[in-house]
Amino acid sequence: MVGSNFHAHTVRCGHATGTEREYIEQAIAKGFKVCGFSDHTPQPFANGFVSRIRMGMEEFDGYVKTLRSLKAEYEDRIEVRIGLEAEYYPSCFEKLLEETEKRGIEYLILGQHFVPEEETGFYAGSVTYSEDDLILYVEHTIEALETGKFLYLAHPDLIHFLGDEDIYLKHMERLCAYAKERDILLEVNGLGLLINRWYPGIPFFKLASSMGCSFVFGCDAHDPTQIRQPEDIPGMTEFLAETGVSFINL
Ligand SMILES: [Zn+2]
Numbered sequence: 736m737v738g739s740n741f742h743a744h745t746v747r748c749g750h751a752t753g754t755e756r757e758y759i760e761q762a763i764a765k766g767f768k769v770c771g772f773s774d775h776t777p778q779p780f781a782n783g784f785v786s787r788i789r790m791g792m793e794e795f796d797g798y799v800k801t802l803r804s805l806k807a808e809y810e811d812r813i814e815v816r817i818g819l820e821a822e823y824y825p826s827c828f829e830k831l832l833e834e835t836e837k838r839g840i841e842y843l844i845l846g847q848h849f850v851p852e853e854e855t856g857f858y859a860g861s862v863t864y865s866e867d868d869l870i871l872y873v874e875h876t877i878e879a880l881e882t883g884k885f886l887y888l889a890h891p892d893l894i895h896f897l898g899d900e901d902i903y904l905k906h907m908e909r910l911c912a913y914a915k916e917r918d919i920l921l922e923v924n925g926l927g928l929l930i931n932r933w934y935p936g937i938p939f940f941k942l943a944s945s946m947g948c949s950f951v952f953g954c955d956a957h958d959p960t961q962i963r964q965p966e967d968i969p970g971m972t973e974f975l976a977e978t979g980v981s982f983i984n985l
């Protein structure tokens with residue numbers, strides 16, 4: 736059992752369901768002490784680009800206001816934290832930080848869904864056999880973490896590389912080495928396991944664990960019922976045994 740979950744979404748992203756209150760009630764029922772919201776951040780795209788996976792900038796204040804009020808209401812029962820899941824897009828990262836700081840956002844987790852930019856880059860979760868894509872993902876993720884602005888790295892193995900496993904591990908080893916050296920926490924993504932995505936993958940986490948990396952559990956809930964303890968996710972016990980991963984409590 737873990738005490739905290741920092742990875743949960745709200746309906747504003749357009750692909751999640753349930754009310755914020757339902758997520759919080761579920762977190763209490765499941766024994767969490769901390770219920771962190773990290774909806775897909777609005778990104779201050781320069782050219783009017785509209786993303787399909789996140790709230791618009793005009794919804795940002797409502798997000799913070801709703802969560803502030805629930806944070807106060809629930810403070811005796813659970814600690815509600817107000818964060819965001821963000822990509823590092825160099826063209827608008829400074830502007831994003833201005834927007835988050837001005838609203839008192841408490842933490843960011845890194846979920847690098849597109850590389851290197853959303854308008855022009857590739858979706859990291861699309862199947863690829865390209866070693867160049869893999870290299871770009873690893874280098875861009877390291878560059879993102881180098882900003883020092885992220886609490887942890889969400890679904891570190893989001894890149895869906897299906898080429899040679901030795902090539903995969905050779906490049907992902909650099910990401911693990913960086914994480915180890917800089918004390919970057921790597922997330923084991925509960926949703927990925929729950930709905931049978933390609934991540935969290937055994938080869939990656941075996942490697943990361945053998946290199947001495949540290950791990951945190953994240954529900955990545957897009958539905959209140961996805962707020963659950965690791966042991967309530969089918970296959971998690973076996974995953975942890977096989978990879979040698981154990982969770983730290985944030
Ligand atoms: Zn999402």
Ligand SMILES: [Zn+2]
Nearest residue numbers: 742820846955
């Ligand atoms: Zn997420």
